[in-house]
Amino acid sequence: MPPKTGVVLLPATPPPPSHxxxxxxxxxxxxxxxxxxxxLGDYPPQDRRALYFVPTDTLIxxxxxxxxxxxxxxxxGGAVGHPFMATKAITHGLLTAGTTAPAGWCSLFAEQVHGAVLTGFTVFDVEDALNAGCLLLELGDIRLKPVRGKAGRGQVMIRNRKALERYLADVDRAELAVWGLVLEENLTSVVTCSVGQVRVADLIVSYYGTQRLTHDNNGEEVYGGSDLTLVRGDYESLDRLPLDDRARLAVKQAKSYESAACYAxxxxxxxxxxxxxxxGTDSRGHFRSGVLEQSWRIGGASGAEVLALRAFAGDAALQCVVACTLETYGESELPHDATxxxxxxxxxxGFINKCARILAYDCAQ
Structure with missing residues (x-):
């Protein structure tokens, strides 16, 4: 393979927001x-040089x-064969074996990932959505999640059939048929963990951490950043960290999800x-843990991921760093040592502040 001559951005169509x-x-x-x-900036169409791409979204x-x-x-980032694979739609199985599904759908994934995800369904049809929702409502409140939503935006909590019917009356059926809709048990007192891995050149970095929430300029609760512990090496390096039981469970479930996705x-x-x-806690008061979704593209935690990559590339002896990303709304002062x-x-x-910073080095020692 010829050496790369430059890094280029590959914006999606339509392009993402300016921030x-x-x-x-x-x-x-x-x-x-x-x-x-x-x-080199944005990708020049028809450029035939050996380039390294940074796509805005998962390639399909x-x-x-x-x-x-x-x-x-x-x-x-990543590349997948079908649109639904790029979103949280693959996380859950269909309502029944004969339920409407897009080309390329593999029921084997849902079978293999059982126990690593929450209770839920993915649907591609309004009637299926109503039937799946009514079934889940027997267990408690449910959350409806448009699969292309980011930062938690667009999700709705549903408590009864009438609310479900009102929501589904406004659904774009053509969008639903291609991308799908997720219906999932609703949790309270939620902590969202982030587990991941990046591979660039000969560097592999794996990490565990948690997300923070903040309020946007409209008062909606949205993603506010991530606090990550990143280690040099594969998931086995992450397993050697002194994680608590819930953190270790999150890592185990993420690994199971990834393994099932690659197989299916x-x-x-x-x-x-x-x-x-x-x-978090389900409607019956039980502790629940499960993978919500995957991101095989540049994302909210990528600032911290790449800061860690740069630190590991610059110091061959460095094994672990703690890094974070921060997103706030409205004018505010950012940490002086942040990127x-x-x-x-x-x-x-509206007005938004985004930065990343390394908080500690050699945290594994």
């Missing part, structure tokens, strides 16, 4: 530093082949793998 574009540009610049090559279908992306050494969908490849694991990802007014969310 994400700016953040991705900073992260891509740091990745270029790790790789020892230049950052023939997108990767058309760009010459054939494996994890070609991109920071062999066309999948990803150099950036992130899994959100929710731990600024974005600060300013965004056309979609």
């Amino acid at each position: 994400e574009q700016a953040s991705h540009r900073v992260i891509a610049t740091m990745l270029a530093e790790v790789l020892g090559i230049g950052f 279908g023939d997108e990767s082949k058309a760009l010459g992306i054939t494996g994890i050494n070609d991109l920071f 969908y062999p066309s999948l490849f990803a150099s950036r793998r992130n899994y959100d694991v929710a731990q 600024l990802l974005f600060q300013g007014h965004d056309e979609d969310v």
Whole structure:
């Protein structure tokens, strides 16, 4: 394989909000530093050089082949065969074996990942959604999750059939048929854990951590950043950390989810793998833990991931760092030692501040 000549961003269509574009540009610049090559900006169409891509979103279908992306050494992110594979839609099984499903759907995944996810269903049809929702409501409150929503936006908690019917009356059926909708048991007192791994050049970094919530400029509770412990090496290196029982469970469930996805969908490849694991209390007062979704693309924790990659690349003896990302809304002062990802007014969310920083080195020792 020829050496890469530069790092390029590959924006989605339509392009993401300006705060994400700016953040991705900073992260891509740091990745270029790790790789020892230049950052070239947005991908010039028809450029035939050997490039390293940073896509805005997971690549779907023939997108990767058309760009010459054939494996994890070609991109920071991932590629999948079908749209539903790029979202949280793959997390749950269908209501019944004969339920409406898109081309490429593999029921084997849901069978293999049982025990690593919460109770729920994925549907691609309004009637299936109503039947699945009514079944779940017998267990307690449920959460409806549009699969392309980010930062927790767009999710709705449903308590009864009438509320479910009102929600489904407004669903775009064409969108539903392609991308799907997730219906899942609702948890309270939730802690969302992040488990993941990134592979860039000859570096492998694995991590565990937790997410923080904040309120956006409209008062909605949304993603506010992640606190991560990142280690050099594969998941086995992460297993050697002195994790508590719940953290260890989250890591185990994420590994199970990833293994099942790779087995059921062999066309999948990803150099950036992130899994959100929710731990909280169900409607019956029981502790529950399960993977909510995967992210095989640049994401909210990527600023911390790439800071760690850069630290490991610069010090061969370094084995562990603690890093974080921070997202706040409204004008505020950021930590002086942080790497600024974005600060300013965004056309979609208003004034937002985004940064990443390393908090500690050699944390495993």
